[in-house]
Amino acid sequence: MxxxxxxxxxxxxxxxxxxxxxxxxxxxxxxxxxxxxxxxxxxxxxxxxxxxxxxSVDNKIVSEILPRTVVALQDWDADSGELPDEAVFAAMAADLQQAAQEKTHTKVGVRLNYEQPGISSLFRKSGRKAKKWNVEEGGPWKEQLIEVHKGWGDPEVWRTIQTYSPRVTQGYYLNAVDMQVGTNGAEMRPENEQIYGILFWRTMKMSLIITLSCIALGYPVAWLLANLPARHANLLMILVLLPFWTSLLVRTSAWKIMLQQQGVINDVLVWIGFVADDSRLVMINNQFGTIVAMTHILLPFMILPMYSVMQTIPPSYLRAAKSLGATNWTAFWRVYFPQSIPGIGAGSILVFILAIGYYITPALVGGTTGTFISNRIAFHISSSLNWGLAAALGAILLAVVLILYWAYDKIVGIDNVKLG
Amino acid sequence: MKLTKTLMASTALTVAAGAVVAEDMAMEMTLVSWGGAYQASQHKAYVEPYLAANPGVTVTWDESSGEAVAKLRAMDEAGNVTWDLVDVVASDSMRLCDEGLAEELAHDDVLASAPDGTSASDDFGDLIVSDCFVPQIVYSTTFGYRTDLVGDTAPTEICAIFDLEAYPGKRALQKRPIDNMEWALYCDGVEKDAIYDTLGTPEGVDRALAKLDTIKDQVVWWTAGAETPQLLADGEVVMGSTFNGRLFSAIAEQNQPIGMLWDMQSFDLDGWIVPANLPADRKARVMDFLKFATDTQRLADQAKYISYGPARASSAPLVGKHEELGIDMAPHMPTDPANAGNVHVYDYEWWADNRDDLDAKFQAWLAK
Known part of the structure; x- marks a missing residue:
């Protein structure tokens, strides 16, 4: 073979x-x-x-609804300060008429209105007239369009159309980081319009504070749960889980009743004479209210992973450490605590990521200083319908979370995270 | 007599119309509204009589009007619109119309004329703010104040909200630029006719925000209409803006110590839109219902259950007493002459153009 x-x-x-x-x-x-x-x-x-x-980058609506104008506008110099020539106006007239017949003229108006206020009604009003135009023979269109709406005589309108002609745009992302397309490329928005930077930073900062408060409050509870006799531990477990099963809205509203100026806590403080009746503490509709309510709501997500990790730590290790001469603190800090870190890691990741995306609780108790970036995303999705901007904000949030996750993996190590 | 006759006539008409094309009409309808007392008033005033006249038809309510624009857009993109008739505020109807998500309607052809023969578009008048919109009610965003917390002189004019010396304490305002910016300018001395011209300039925006700045740390910002009555009832605020119907139920139904401040109330509208491109059978059914539900009598009937003014001029004389409380409803309507002495008329087109821009500025101002 x-x-x-x-x-x-x-x-x-x-x-x-x-x-x-x-x-x-x-x-x-x-x-x-x-x-x-x-x-x-x-x-x-x-x-x-x-x-x-x-x-978040899609912008084909402009070139699809205004195809002729987009081509005709290509060679126009926006910095010349002069209006585009007759050919561009004629192209716009033809595009407008077709769009009005297909009822799409208002859509492109809404899109461009995000970039320059006023364009929405410019398209809506012109579209109404456009249906009656004779595109082949009418004209001159420059005069006629400006007569229909004086907005067509504003070079800035044409600049906006030209700037947002390409099929993809970075405009939403620029907006999401408080920038805009200016005459010399990207520039910061005027200070009285800058908001997203503040909100991103606030979301990160407050989520971190909430995570740390959850660790501080959850650790002792998880330790008790893991170390008490089963009879007491079960009762305690029910106390942890009971709020978990209660509606989010009920819990948030309960905090309102507790924290408001005429609320339970203030009433008690006034009654025992700790604060004067006319200087009641402001504990809600601010950052404090958001932190308190969200810490309470997210606490079970911290306690449960900690508990399941702590349960696996044999109590004999602590006894062994003490028998070798360690003080209570040394035994805890050098023996018990390092073994419970995977639980803290898992709980922190859960709580932090949930906190970053929360919007119901901040909306209800956050006032003006305690709202998150997610509140703005929700607003743009459900109210302003600017889904491009919402998508850009969401994408940035996603990127930030992934970067933090990567950093966490580098520093702590993701293998060190255990859910039980 | 006249009332029953109209009722019988319109019912007979509906039945007759139903008999002709019944087989072409869908037997199910999904109506979308706001839930709560308002939806209940629609159910009692329009839906129950319609169902009685059209046995076999079933109606499902969806309480999604709050996010109707977003949901309708999502449904449209998925190619599966499950709603037949959607209740939205006027500004949302404009937006849906602009986005091509709502059907454009020829109001005179599809809606009932007034009993005296006035065409629908004349009967509704200026309230038809968009080609897609069928107005139902006029409501207003106005102020209520705690009668026991404002001292001896109750506020009678809007600028009391900016007067922290005469009326110390917190105020509840809606967390959006609309209305608040206009009130701020008005109380800063801008003529009513010039408000939108002023607000259209960067200086005007700064001026409005500067005026709001004077009370900023005394404001509780609300997002849901139910918050202000609750804040007033708890004594958390001394005055606050909300929808007039909410204040009515706090005052008349719950006997709270709250007074109405009608000065410069901001009129707004609520009405129906039909989603674009419905299948023929569903559209036939919904147009049949729409004609019935927005006729003169039906709109007047709704005022028996809630203190919002009917959108038809011909309905106003028919407004009667509250169904359960038995009180005369006319004095509680925002449109009542005694209440409508000085009103703020909200400019829909202006806000459609400037809302995104001003909202960014307003939110940036709030966050500081």
Missing amino acids: SNSEPMLAADGTPLKRSLARALRREKMRALMLIAPLLLFILLTFILPVADMLYR
Whole structure:
């Protein structure tokens, strides 16, 4: 038998091929088994997220609804301070008429209005007239358009159309970091319009404070849960879980009643004479209120992972440390605490990431200084309908979370995180 | 007599119309509204009589008007609009119309004329603020104050909200630039006619925000209409803005010590829109219902359950007493002459153009 002869399986095919086929079949079967889940995640999570992310740069609406104008405007010099020539106005007239017939003229008006106030009504009013125009023979369009609406005589309007002609735009991202496209490229917005930087920073800072408060309050509770006799521990566990099962809105409203100026806490403080009746503490509709309410709401997410990690730490280690001469504090700090870090890590990641995306509680108790970036995202999704800006803000938030996650992995190590 | 006759006539008409094309009409309808007392008033005034006249039709309510614009856009993009008729505020109707998400309507063709023959578009008049909008009610955003916390002289004019010396204490204002900016300018001495011209300039915006700055640390900002009555009832604020119907129920139904401050109340409208591109059978049903639900009698009936003014001029004389409390409803309507002496008329087109820009400035101001 020579070496070049392949080994054959019982049915005569080369063994290698036969093995590969069997393995492939195994893999296919495994894939088939997870296929429903994979498909579900793809359809309900990955595709919508990708679609939303794409919206943050998508700008094809302008070139689709105003195709002729976009081409005609290409050679116009916006810095000349003069209006574009007749050809551009004629192209706009033709585009407007077609758009008005297809009822899309207001859509592009709304889009451009995000960049320059007033364009929305410019398109709405002009579209009404445009249906009656004779595009072939009418004109001159420059005079006629300006007569319909004086906005067409403003070079800034044409500049905005030209700037936002390309099919993709960085405009939403610039807006999301308080910048705008100025005459010399990107520039900061005027100070009285800067908001997102403040909100991103505040969201990060407050989420961190909330996470730290959760650690401070949750650690002793988790320790008790893990170390009390089962009878007491179970009761304590119910106390931890009970708020968890209560509606978020109920818990938030309860904090309102507790913290407001005519609320329970202030009433008690006044009654015992700690504060005067006319100088009641302001504890809600500010950052303090948000931190208190969110710490309470997110506390179970901190306690449960800590508890499940602490349960796995044998109590004999502490006893051993003490028997070797360690004080209570040394035994805890050098022996117990390091072993509980994976629980703190898991709880912190959970709480921090949940806190960053929270918007109901900050909206209800945050007032003006305690609201988060997510409140603005929700506003742009459901109220202003500026989904491009919402997507850009969401994408930045996602990027920040991923960077923090990466940093966490570098510093603490993600293998060090345990949920039990 | 006249009342029953109109009622019988319109019912007969609906039944007759229903008989002709019944097989072409869907038998199910999904109506979208705000929930609460307002939706209940719609159900009693429009839906129950309609169902009685059209046995076999079923109506489902969806309480999603608060996020109707976003949901409708999402449904439209998914190609699966499940709503048949949506209750929205006027500014949202403009936005939906602009986005092509709401059907443009020929008001005179699809809506009932007034009993005296006035066409629908004349009967509704200026309240048809967009081609897609069928107005139902006029409501107002106005102020209520705690009668026991404002001292001896109750406030009678709007600028009391900026007067911290005469009326110390917190105020509740809606967390949005609309209305607040106009009130601020008005109380800073700008003529009513010049408010929007002033607000259209950067200096005007600064001026309005500077005026609001004088009370900023005394303001509790609300986002849901129910917050102000609650804040007033708890004594958290001495005065606050909200929808007039909310104040009515706090005063008349819950007997709270709250007074109405109607001066410079800001009129706004609420009404129906039909989502664009409905299938023919569903559209036929919803247009049939819409014609019935927005006729003179139905709009007047709604005022029996809630203190919002009917949008038709011809409905006003028919407004009667509250169904349960038995009190005369007319004096509680924002449109009552005694209340409407000095009103602020909200400029929809202006806000459609400037809302995004001013909102950014307002939020930046709030965050500082």
